[in-house]
Amino acid sequence: MAKHKTPLLDELESGPWPSFVSDVKQEAEVRAKNEKGVNYQIPVEVCEDLLGVLELSYNDGETHWKHGGIVGVFGYGGGVIGRYCDQPEMFPGVAHFHTVRVAQPTAKYYTTDFLRQIVDIWDMRGSGLTNMHGSTGDIVFLGTTTPQLEEIFYELTHDANVDLGGSGSNLRTPAACLGMSRCEYACYDAQGLCYDMTMEFQDELHRPAFPYKFKFKFDACPNSCVCALARSDFSVVGIWRDEIRIDQEAVAAYVGGEFAPNAGAHSGRDWGKFDIQKEVVELCPGKCIKYADGKLEINDKECMHCMHCINTMPRALMIGNDRGASILCGAKAPILDGPQLSSLLIPFIKVEEPYDEIKEVVENIWDWWMEEGKNRERLGETMRRMGFQKLLEVTNTKADPRHVQEPRHNPYIFWKADEVDGPWERDVNEYRKRHQR
Template sequence: MALKHKTPMLDELEKGPWPSFVTDIKRVAERKPMAEDLLGLLEMSYEHKEGHWKHGGIVGVFGYGGGVIGRYCDRPDLFPNVAHFHTMRVNQPASKFYTTEVLRKLCDIWEEKGSGLTNMHGSTGDIILLGTTTDQLEPIFYELTHDLGMDLGGSGSNMRTPSCCVGKARCEWSCIDTQDITYDITMRYQDELHRPMFPYKFKFKTSGCPNDCVAAIARADCSIIGTWRDKIRIDQEAVRAYVGGELVPNGGAHGTEKRALDIQKEVIDLCPTKCMEWDGKNLKIWDEDCTRCMHCINVMPRALRPGLDTGATILVGAKAPILEGAQLGSVVIPFIKMEPPYEEFHEFVEKMWDWWMEEGKNRERLGETIQRLGMKAFLEATELQPDPRMVNTPRYNPYIFYDPAEVPGGWSHDPKAYRERHHA
């Protein structure tokens, strides 16, 4: 079927080696006029080097302040089928587990009442349903809630849809129940999710272990990262098997051929705190120096496992660059058990929000408010005690001067030498 809009510039995007969104839209455009007009509008935007969407007013479903992103075309005379092109965010299940039945019903709803275009998933995690008209918003919402038991996600200056990694459902490293934590946050903070009340957006992301597969530390205003506070469990026989070439390193991620692991080069020398030693027979870990980076565990998964006293580290303030540039999360609670009913965590969250809503400027993320007013003000408001683990780069303070000769026992940046003195 020939499309009515000529799209020479978009056609160029189909020529590369990677799958193209243009090809996907063209496929849908063969049966959906809304997708066909979207192609024409995009081509005009590329030609004019400006977007052709206008704000046009607030749209949504009754009782909700978020979940629908209003979108109107500024040239409805040329592209009438995208005069309205609203996006709906749907709250995804924790860890994005679906049955095929639910996916089929979801697609059937959107095929009938929307453009047929979806994004599985947006960067926050939501199911993104791209393009429908104002009169279809309430019918779609009714079917989502009544037929599928699903709800809209967050948009605007509210709590965005919480997201998490696969957690204990399929990952042996997960130290916390990421699905239960995400469900608890979602259900407890319904008002904050659906009714914008914050200075700007707020994201919770939960990772079951320090590998942080949802990149919470880089993207979430509040990151919940599974960890442990006892010793890494070691199977010395398995360590020797890796060194002897009897096991495949890295869990087979870099090839499934068995090979002798150079434990000094591939594990010990890459440890950020140099907390490991290998004497040719046994691996020694100085757990008090370990920062739980997971590298050694990832390289030798049959030999090393997280400890049994598990919980979470809470970080705040991460964001992508908008106003003040990209920021990583800062540790504020080094360890919390994170077990139901999560009351200790909720007390912290509510103090944090109270302070941010009082002190935050319009369109200022939590991390930017902390950056502007200082971590000291944040810790006082949330009644947290300062801790050395909250410092961005411990041991690198340029305002401390000393003469090594005057330090009792001398001073060394060599962790092994330090341990020999203090762990003798």
């Protein structure tokens, strides 16, 4: 019999979709029966009390979690988010309910042995509830007590060979797409770069010293499977700078109906005959595609690398061979002033080990941001406050026309007095002298 009545939570199980409430109830039942004989190190009623405190929050219309202070493991300033219940007498099982972030493998590749190992640790020393994955990418362990934190940390690092992720005002756990391991459009090794940057910046990951959080995300191609340019302060997005390769025979096969568009992704529904003019040419944001007399032409200088034409006709079009990445900065999703996408900083850079050029850009940004950033101010907010041109200066990046989104609307580049030389300067100086007299 359930310890707490939860009529409001029960309603969440009534719809057609899977419910987290069912998962928590299932774990509560498993712990109550303990058929596996797990030596639980936290209160057995943790999941039942979790349901109870959530039901109370729904009834009261306010949360019953409080911060209560900073908690963590020795030597680390991040990785654990302290959580305490403000009704510990009523719900002793969740008097402490700390969240532990665990660094995910790059591109989230696991072995079943690894998953069993970390789940066994969490079954014994935590609530057994996990979130695969948090918005930053981490494996998230939901709910444990303060005495178990050091034990969990030791077993994760020594037995499972995995570290804690980032939390607080530090570098968050870097995340990458599948990259070259699965994707034919990968323009660089996103997994390799993600792993290298994670290992390089361990101090910044575990010891908060920034104005606020800072996220790396690595997309190997413009399809952007980890949404780097929308979700990270420092986005590395794969790109090519030569021409899209075209197989005209395959184009004809798509037009003739021999090949299904979108790699057959919509084959379960009848969308009618493929119309290359409407489905490819007219949907190109750069208006750089032309189809006439059975031949497809692309003006690559105007290409925005949106991937639409390639995704629609993957057997006919392929990315170029001169590959690298663009670096963009400043994405965030604040509550008050709305989301902000990244701004282009480096239009093209080769991504090659040991990645020193990329690391130099990162360190220059951090030096500036740590000096100028206000408390709890993301990089994108510092950029807005101080101007994009300042970011170009601190990263030693030369101004480029591609930094301007719309001419005469939001130009980032302004002339400085010592950069301008011309005969009119003498006239201005003479006028000033006369005016002063």
